[in-house]
Amino acid sequence: MIVPDVVSPVVVALYTPAVIVGIVAGLIGLLGISFEKNDLHILILTDLVGIAMLVIVAAVGTDLAESLILPGLVVELAEILAISEVLMSREMRKNGTKEGKHVPLVPLPMKMDMEVLHTAPVFISVILIAQGAFMSGFTGGAVAGAGILFYVLSRTVRGVPSGMWEGIAGASGIAWCFWLAGFMVFFVFPQYWLLALFLAAFGIFIKVTFKAGLIGVLGREEFKKE
Amino acid sequence: MDVSILGAHLLGYIPLGDIVLYMTPFNLFMFAAALAFTFLIAISKTEAQVEAEFGSLKDREVRVGRAEFKIRRFLAIVCGLATAGAMITGDLFDFTLFICLIGIVNIGIVAAVKQVDVLDAAYQYGLIAMMASLPLFGGAALVLASTGTISLLQIAQLSSTTPMMLLGSILVFLGVAGESGVAPFFATKAEMFRTPGSPFLLIIHLSSLLVIVRAIEIMLIINKPF
Numbered sequence: 163m164i165v166p167d168v169v170s171p172v173v174v175a176l177y178t179p180a181v182i183v184g185i186v187a188g189l190i191g192l193l194g195i196s197f198e199k200n201d202l203h204i205l206i207l208t209d210l211v212g213i214a215m216l217v218i219v220a221a222v223g224t225d226l227a228e229s230l231i232l233p234g235l236v237v238e239l240a241e242i243l244a245i246s247e248v249l250m251s252r253e254m255r256k257n258g259t260k261e262g263k264h265v266p267l268v269p270l271p272m273k274m275d276m277e278v279l280h281t282a283p284v285f286i287s288v289i290l291i292a293q294g295a296f297m298s299g300f301t302g303g304a305v306a307g308a309g310i311l312f313y314v315l316s317r318t319v320r321g322v323p324s325g326m327w328e329g330i331a332g333a334s335g336i337a338w339c340f341w342l343a344g345f346m347v348f349f350v351f352p353q354y355w356l357l358a359l360f361l362a363a364f365g366i367f368i369k370v371t372f373k374a375g376l377i378g379v380l381g382r383e384e385f386k387k388e
Numbered sequence: 389m390d391v392s393i394l395g396a397h398l399l400g401y402i403p404l405g406d407i408v409l410y411m412t413p414f415n416l417f418m419f420a421a422a423l424a425f426t427f428l429i430a431i432s433k434t435e436a437q438v439e440a441e442f443g444s445l446k447d448r449e450v451r452v453g454r455a456e457f458k459i460r461r462f463l464a465i466v467c468g469l470a471t472a473g474a475m476i477t478g479d480l481f482d483f484t485l486f487i488c489l490i491g492i493v494n495i496g497i498v499a500a501v502k503q504v505d506v507l508d509a510a511y512q513y514g515l516i517a518m519m520a521s522l523p524l525f526g527g528a529a530l531v532l533a534s535t536g537t538i539s540l541l542q543i544a545q546l547s548s549t550t551p552m553m554l555l556g557s558i559l560v561f562l563g564v565a566g567e568s569g570v571a572p573f574f575a576t577k578a579e580m581f582r583t584p585g586s587p588f589l590l591i592i593h594l595s596s597l598l599v600i601v602r603a604i605e606i607m608l609i610i611n612k613p614f
Contacts, residue, residue: 164534164535164536177533181526181530184526185526188522188526192519195515195519201511204515205515208515208518208519209518211518211519211521211522212518212521212522214522214526215521215522215524215525215526216525218522218525218526218529218530219525219526219528219529221529221533222529222532222533224532226532226538227529227532230481230525230528230529230532233481233485234521234525237485237488237489237492237521238518238521240492241488241491241492241495241514241517241518241521242518244492244495244496244499244514245495245511245514245515245518247499248495248499248507248510248511248514249511251499251507252504252507252508252511255502255504255507256504338570342565342570346558346561346607349604349607349608349611349613350554350557350558350607350611350613351613352613
């Protein structure tokens with residue numbers, strides 16, 4: 163047993179409730195952040211998550227844990243100071259630029275009204291995506307991404323509104339998580355290597371496919387500057 | 389099972405009181421790589437970025453001012469040293485602290501830029517880094533509570549892995565992912581790279597790569613899957 167006998171069982175029994183309290187406090191903080199839209203309030207709620215971290219460290223309750231709380235607290239303070247500086251300088255620069263201008267989905271400097279965009283978008287996109295899915299991995303992602311980009315482009319040319327780029331970029335992030343989870347399974351549970359392999363292969367496939375969304379986000383920013 | 393996992397053998401210890409550093413070719417190689425890159429950054433000059441404008445044939449040159457250059461170089465060197473420290477340390481809590489330092493310095497490197505988009509990304513990254521300190525330190529505290537030590541050498545000599553240690557190591561990995569901006573948090577970090585001043589920005593990227601590799605090594609030491 164790690165805990166020596168001199169420690170009273172009441173103190174030992176406190177460990178699990180303390181960790182649970184810390185995790186619940188952190189979750190409440192995260193929930194608040196997800197509801198809140200004001201940047202300053204989000205920053206303050208983030209500090210709550212940091213305090214929950216201190217609770218979990220303090221739950222260990224040894225001398226070592228005590229000496230670990232102090233650096234944790236210092237790190238939290240340093241981070242909140244750095245972020246608030248960034249927030250301040252951003253707000254100072256933001257004032258004076260006007261927001262809310264409508265920007266098209268794919269801002270193109272020229273009119274790209276080609277015949278192929280009207281007649282064959284679905285067919286070409288489906289072939290590209292199918293081939294990409296068959297190849298999987300990084301290369302397959304690039305091929306399927308070209309298919310999706312072609313489809314969105316053709317819909318825009320025909321004047322049909324499509325979804326938002328931000329959502330596509332978000333899906334790309336979630337797919338990257340699959341890839342990372344697969345990577346981790348390789349190291350922690352090597353007996354499930356097949357699952358890890360498929361997670362990694364199709365995670366990176368979806369990620370690279372939706373990377374095309376970033377092109378749209380970049381182009382829109384350039385248009386905002388003008 | 390000892391620390392010699394990744395095809396390496398133990399070269400020696402540096403006993404500094406409680407903190408025992410251990411050296412394997414793997415750690416030393418990454419330590420030297422981080423230091424060498426830091427040296428290159430310390431003697432290099434910043435690039436001048438040339439941006440192509442959308443919809444016209446003009447180019448726009450973006451330069452970094454002298455005061456901004458100096459503070460950025462300093463922060464990049466600190467980031468490089470923190471990365472080197474995270475590579476060589478034999479102590480789980482020192483590792484988490486080095487990673488937090490990398491996170492803070494990453495925010496600092498881009499904090500002084502003028503682009504609102506980049507500042508926005510730095511703010512979001514900072515929030516994620518602060519939230520990630522909960523799993524990072526919490527996971528390290530769980531490992532401490534379930535093993536009674538934070539020295540990786542001693543953890544490597546334990547014969548079995550309890551579920552609590554597994555949970556702790558997974559939490560540490562989540563924390564590292566958040567602090568170094570991989571997996572779902574990559575979008576903000578990719579935005580941060582777009583500011584001018586390239587060699588200093590590259591350390592942000594290099595630090596997250598090296599730190600992930602080291603985090604995998606630590607997961608292997610804690611969980612001993614093979």
